[in-house]
Amino acid sequence: MTKKTKSLVVVMAVTAMMLAACSGNGNNNGEQATAKPEATGNTNGNAGADKQEEPVTIKVLAQFGRADLTENEKAFFQKVNEALNIDFQLVIPPSSGYAEQLQLTLISGDVPDVVFFPSEQDEMFINAVRDGAVIPINSYLENSENLKNYSYEHSWEALKTMRDDNIYGVPRTSITRNDGFMVRKDWLDKLSIEIPADNEVTLDQFNEILRAFTFDDPDQDGKQDTYGVGSYVDANKVLLPVLVSELGHYGWQKSTDGSYPFMLPEYDAQSDVYKNILLYTQKLYAEGILDPDSPLNDSAAASERFKQGVTGVIRGFAGHVNAQEKVLKEIDPQAELTYLFVKGPEGKVQGTGYGTGIWGVWAVTAESEHPEKAIQAFDYMLSEEGWDYLYNGIEGVDYKLVNNEKVYNPDISRGIATSIMRRHNAPEFFLDPTKFTKEELDRVSPWVDKAVATVVTSMDKGYVPPAAREPQYMDYKLTWDELTTKIMLGDLPIDQLDKARADWYKNGGEQYLKEMNEYIQSLEN
Template structure:
């Protein structure tokens, strides 16, 4: 399928600027990418219909930050298996990870496109521009024959990749398995204080709050010092304080909560609901009481994680699949440290967690230069087949592992290799993905899987699907969003009265929020 490319004066200007930048860079102006190529045979050929008819492998050039130029041999062996299985010659262009987006822009404006390009996000301007310029082609004709891609990707992911809203799908999703994350808790502190774990590790809000109090005031580490805090939160990337509880207080993202001005709303903007006010109130009260780490307003996520590891805080939010590895790391300095994983029940008595986005962790796009787009799509479809997924998940015998006594024993370098393979595709319904057999014992995996499945089952997808309304790009809206972030954080810290939320919300509507709500509701209604 050939799609004409539209190049504008603006693109030419960008190209000139980027080429100048590249000429000044450390690679002395050489924008040629190192590649990781594994050839099916020694003859090689150009990718074309004639090559397929003659039996020669179809060459598919892929630009991605997945396989590095210094990839271990087990990764190259994996590519070799694909080549032989599918009669292709995969050639991975591997720009430096730190400069991937710059190289991506250079490639797009040059007009010399590989067959497949990996884009970090379906919402990035660079991807949207590539679609609008015709550098990326629709895949509908090929997806009809791709049963594995359709079966193991979220429906909302395909909807999100209808970028131009013309019914065409412009990429293959690299799936992100959506889940609800609960909390890491110091089990040894609970034992020291005689605190019993509730049934199914599910706390009520009241029980959770009492746990934070005891971790703060009852000397849980037994050192006779007043040096611990119940919870550690942090400033997120937008410099907004992360609330302690969110979904646990009924905030499930964009939903139809009922009785609102709009059919669909986010609790932040709902003038007829107290959900967001309760979210702010809980964190405000906990901070005032002193059961939140007082350094939280200056910590980022890494600092909060470090203070938990050092035994300053006793609870942080995290992913259940990392309990074992997190505990092992803590035991390097504190052999007695033990972790448990808990959740907090919501207003209806159930464990639920609102999750945002499209279920996409990057996009594989086929370019207008691809001579065999159907073959490129076939590669990704095969990787999600039962046979392909087994290779992705478990590796290759005698390459990643060997059998000893009827059990797989993984080689020392297998972990990095399998991590890379699992960064190409994912099945949306296989949470075992999160625990590589090269990094965890079979016993650890089987122990963790029920809790991982529970976190997946508890996820409630926000209906916005990661959509950003045009109103959000208006200057007045963008300016007031910064004001909103500052004022709501100050409310959580007690610097402003919570009653001011009503005025802040009204001002948001006056600064583009009204149009934002209309556009978001139109989108959600169109996607239902």
């Protein structure tokens, strides 16, 4: 056992004892999951791997729900190992204790080749970059065409942590979507409401559906006990408006009045977009169309109200329609769902895509003896061959071919492998071929494709200006959230928005806008 391995084992043992003391019981103590490469064999596109050499070990500290690999997961990593002549080893601590494990690993001074960070804005990631524990990967990306082709350009910008040209990690991509609404199709049918074949409705048509679901007894039980739409509060207890992009809000975009080159509707006194967003939700709440429990519900509670037939419309991901429908049918066998997009002011479907397109970061550490191999592994997973294994699975393990059609093993799922890497332009990734019939895929795929195709990217790219971390700004942000929620609930008149904006500018907003505009302009240049 090498010195590095001994140190890693010590770190894992210490973490296991700490977690056992906290939780009392745990059956996942940071096990090492590995699929050993075969010594011989044809790899069918092995990226030039030399099978005469000893495999290069790449240890990866990762965050997943479990440490033990299923047989099909082992088979996937075996393919990666064979293609590159490596030994890709996952070190997976308990998911609930990952932050502690990560911190202990970093301060041990002896870390794996690759470490997973939950976010590019994670304080531990930023500190690791500053301390030199994480290294730039620019030179290794030069020959990584798959990583470059299948990751968002702005994801790479976000990983320039020190705001220079150095890139400090591989993005685990989150595909940006413009989610629409799940809608009770059986209610539509009972009320004789037809929807367009393209599942796109105007604002007036959407309003008609919401009113009918509220006042026309869509479940035909003779009671006034349903609501058109449900919403919920976020983690900060802020009520989410019913419509946002559908009323012309596309995040940070070029300003219309010139006071700043770029502006967000919330802070634009010359625009009525944000005012209309608040007023729309206020109107639905006042008329009893918006579920009155919305200001108290979190997302799980709102989803439960939808499942129980209290609300008929809820915003959600199109890829979840089938699973949601199956749950509904357990309660009401006649229940059916469809999916709707609401056209915006321009007469077409558009929705804001926020953030950096990153769902975690794979960072190469200064301890890695073969950083190029680590990057090759992630690049291979997005190659044609690697992606086929990752998404479709492996013949003879995940599926068998019957009349040239894939028939999946009903006892397997795609699991850990599909949580490592994603292609940014592959929305089909969301539709697990092991869980969908062909008919179900044919129904849902167009909705998922549209959700991805209609995204308008906010120009801030997920950047958080330093001004946002100033105490004065943070304190007023709480006040802002409270005021805007009260306006939506009708507890404050809409003209209070003007005063709230003026106070926002006085409490750090001016500096926030300055810094955000400087950042966006730097990307433009």
